[in-house]
Amino acid sequence: MPLWKRADVYSCSDLDQILVNKIAERFENMVSKLQSEEKILGEYGRPTLGQFVSIHSLQAKLIPTLLLTPGMEVALYQAGLCWGRAAGEVMIKNFNIRNVEEFVEYGGMVSKKLGLQIPELIEINEFNGNIKSVNIRLYECSDCFGVPIVNMPICYFETGKWAGGMEVLLQKPMEGIEKKCPGLGDDFCEIEIKERQY
Numbered sequence: 001m002p003l004w005k006r007a008d009v010y011s012c013s014d015l016d017q018i019l020v021n022k023i024a025e026r027f028e029n030m031v032s033k034l035q036s037e038e039k040i041l042g043e044y045g046r047p048t049l050g051q052f053v054s055i056h057s058l059q060a061k062l063i064p065t066l067l068l069t070p071g072m073e074v075a076l077y078q079a080g081l082c083w084g085r086a087a088g089e090v091m092i093k094n095f096n097i098r099n100v101e102e103f104v105e106y107g108g109m110v111s112k113k114l115g116l117q118i119p120e121l122i123e124i125n126e127f128n129g130n131i132k133s134v135n136i137r138l139y140e141c142s143d144c145f146g147v148p149i150v151n152m153p154i155c156y157f158e159t160g161k162w163a164g165g166m167e168v169l170l171q172k173p174m175e176g177i178e179k180k181c182p183g184l185g186d187d188f189c190e191i192e193i194k195e196r197q198y
């Protein structure tokens, strides 16, 4: 069964109550600061240590959890999808984004400032004026950069996140698949986001 079908058993509204909406509020504040070129370091973080952490500690938690917990990839994908929808709305509204190129450009600007990854738009496939799929590469992804080969893709949250953002932008259900990842031995991540096939 495809990942998105397994992930769909969870509802974004369950996550909204406890997580997504609250973080989306802070994200919106942060995005407006980014637009006005104000410094964000420390402003939304801890008083002394700020908001950034080492990717090694992040990966030390994420990867064993992913490898050892059955179904974890589904939960991560779904959490990313819900977050991507919420953050996508904030991005599209605040930056007045009109198309995929602008979405990846502004998403890339925010991702770089937050130290998450460097996205690059690789391909847009259209049929009769409708966007059917989008391919995005993520360089230096914080979830997987430098990890040993574990024979599986790692960035389920990031894959869901970009798919969720594309859903809001394109106004239709999309599914994300990570086709390349340092976890598989690649130098970068590559995500295909395509129209859902029922």
Ligand SMILES: [Zn+2]
Binding pocket: 141, 144, 153, 154, 155, 178, 180, 181, 182, 183, 188, 189, 190
């Ligand atoms: Zn990856």
